[in-house]
Amino acid sequence: MACRISELVLDARDPERLAAFWCEVLGYVEIGREDDGSIEIGPPGAGFGGPQPTLVLSPVQSPRPGKLPLHLDVNPTDRDQEAELTRLLAAGAVPADVGQTGEESWHVLADPEGNEFCLLRKRLPEV
Template identity: 50%
Template sequence: MASRFTELVVDCHDPERLAAFWCAVLDFTVIDRSEGKVEIGSWEPTAEEVRARQMPPTLMFIRVSEGKAVKNRLHLDVSPIDRSTDDEVARLLGLGATTADVGQGPDRSWVVMADPEGNEFDVVRTLAPSDDSTGPEAR
């Protein structure tokens, strides 16, 4: 038997604020909260389901006192499912994200953004159905 990837933990100053932001981005719900910790997900895991098969991990935001110091070594990529990449970037800016420069250069097919506490993430190709038969649009 192997281990399962069950949670991705994000250290932050304000777990409630980041949980609310990421719930809006990913259409997740809060599945657990306690002092200084909020867990969100697309499902509420049980030990039986986790043992049976790999399921999507949850995101857990935990309060820490220190601030973010350098570029993330791990980040999330998100793909819009019902709009273009540009339209999703605009929606995320409205939720409190910012665009970020991590040295990615101008020739890229993704947009680097940061959540309200500066954690980088990428908005990559859209998965929205396109009007033509070539599949999802690149932007």
């Protein structure tokens, strides 16, 4: 028997704002709230335990922005990389510099709280 990733937890100063951002980016919906202020988001109609992991935005007073030991990579599903980049920037992402050369096939971005993530080139089918 093996394990699989069911959810990813991100520390957030403003869970509401990050939940809205990541829902826009991933096409997720809010699926739950906890008494501690955590907000869980996931794929519509699937939720926790579905084929894709959910994200839990967990409130903390001072999360560490920037380079996380783990970061998210996202791929476009219904448009090319440049069109998706435009959409992510409009949703509130900002370019992040982690020492790229400019020759990479991906874009490094940061969410509204400064957490870095990458937009990869390959277009994936929707799940």
